[in-house]
Amino acid sequence: MKRRLRILAVAVLAVVASVAVYVQPASAAVGLHISGRTIVEANGQNFVMRGINHPHVWYTGQTRAFADIKATGANTVRVVLGTGKRWGPSNDVPQVIQLCKQNRLICVLEVHDTTGYGEEGAAASLDEAANYWISQKANLVGQENYVVINIGNEPIGNTNAGQWTAATVAAIQKLRSNGFQHLLMVDAPNWGQDWQYTMRDNAQTVLDADTLRNTVLSIHMYAVFNTAASITAYLDTFQRNNWPLVIGEFGWQFNSGEVDHNTILAEAQARGIGYLGWSWSGNTDPILDMVLNFDPAQITTWGTRIINGANGIRATSREASVFGGGPGNPPSSSQPSQQPSSQPPSSQPPSRGCSATYSVTGQWPGGFQGEVRVTAGSAAITGWTVTWTFANGQRVNSHWSATITSSGAAVTARNVGYNGSVGAGVSTTFGFLGSWTGTNSVPTLSCTAT
Structure with a gap:
């Protein structure tokens, strides 16, 4: 921490010759x-x-x-x-x-x-x-x-x-x-x-x-x-x-x-x-x-x-x-410190389809963070598309774990390469940062699967 940044007038010394390479044994610890x-x-x-x-x-x-x-x-x-x-x-x-x-x-x-x-x-x-x-x-x-x-x-x-x-x-x-x-x-x-x-x-x-x-x-x-x-x-x-x-x-x-x-x-x-x-x-x-x-x-x-x-x-x-991150996954931003206000699914998962749940996971003046959970039905899916229409002028400004496009109030989110294949009854999520004024109501979602 540098509440007071110490500036040291030090000449950098030459690095000493390398010693024998250290080979660290596998850790017996758990976790990281x-x-x-x-x-x-x-x-x-x-x-x-x-x-x-x-x-x-x-x-x-x-x-x-x-x-x-x-x-x-x-x-x-x-x-x-x-x-x-x-x-x-x-x-x-x-x-x-x-x-x-x-x-x-x-x-x-x-x-x-x-x-x-x-x-x-x-x-x-x-x-x-x-x-x-x-x-x-x-x-x-x-x-x-x-x-x-x-x-x-x-x-x-x-x-x-x-x-x-x-x-x-x-x-x-x-x-x-x-x-x-x-x-x-x-x-x-x-x-x-x-x-x-x-x-x-x-x-x-x-x-x-x-x-x-x-x-x-x-x-x-x-x-x-x-x-x-x-x-x-x-x-x-x-x-x-x-x-x-x-x-x-x-x-x-x-x-x-x-x-x-x-x-x-x-x-x-x-x-x-x-x-x-x-x-x-x-x-x-x-x-x-x-x-x-x-x-x-x-x-x-x-x-x-x-x-x-x-x-x-x-x-x-x-x-x-x-x-849930993995090799090649893009940087992810999700679940801020406010208590999530999850909403119930817009529909039950059909047998060979998907359903989507929309949650406002954090909100502040002029901005909010949203998360959508996509759940496969009784059969595995290889891709999904979620659509909704904002009723109060909200906008998606940035997003992760999905490709999102907007046309006016209409929003379309499609899976990216690593999260399109979802097992039967299994869920995946994507998120976004948005802006709002006045009211930030929860839209009704539609999910289609391939």
């Missing part, structure tokens, strides 16, 4: 886990994080942010929590996890109190962070498919960065000895930027300390990483040694000498590395806000670049398969 240097889901499908940091602990009332972040196409949200030593305490972990799942986002939960330990006098230790996670164990066990535990944010400052290795090993082992099977994420020292290369040079020791071999390392890229050379050299070492890595935070080049975000985005995409941009909104210095005042209509230059730019979220994110 590491295979080689890649995060995979329980079913073995690769999962590459494309997400956004959300400063929840300081803005606990901004729950709509989860839906708004999902609407960017993100598949992950990194959520700021506090132990109570500096911020919080965050006792709403079950509600946060539910918001993530409801919005089909993988949930990276992080303790922020550890930021700058050793240099920042008020910071919590990694051991204290581990104790917080243990206090939340009942809320976390069983969520391994959906939750990543980021033990502590930027856990060591620039004072005695070498203490990071022992402290990180101890925190990992403490969580494992207390029965946690989740994918663990560990941040680098030097306020996350690892400019002294403590994490880089001790990665093997930390990864070996995890009895489940289920830890991913996280680098935060700000002013230290202001050139393409510094970024590629750092990432090269991790790739060469087969070490799992994500870019857990980064900003953008708003001034000369700041982070080279274009290289970060391009290299992450080329290497299959996850990234999580800082941050959605609410920064003391709004230059790092993706939207102002938590309003997606007030998107900033940074927000435009990371969401809509080349190698950005909308172009490269793929939803986790645990939510």
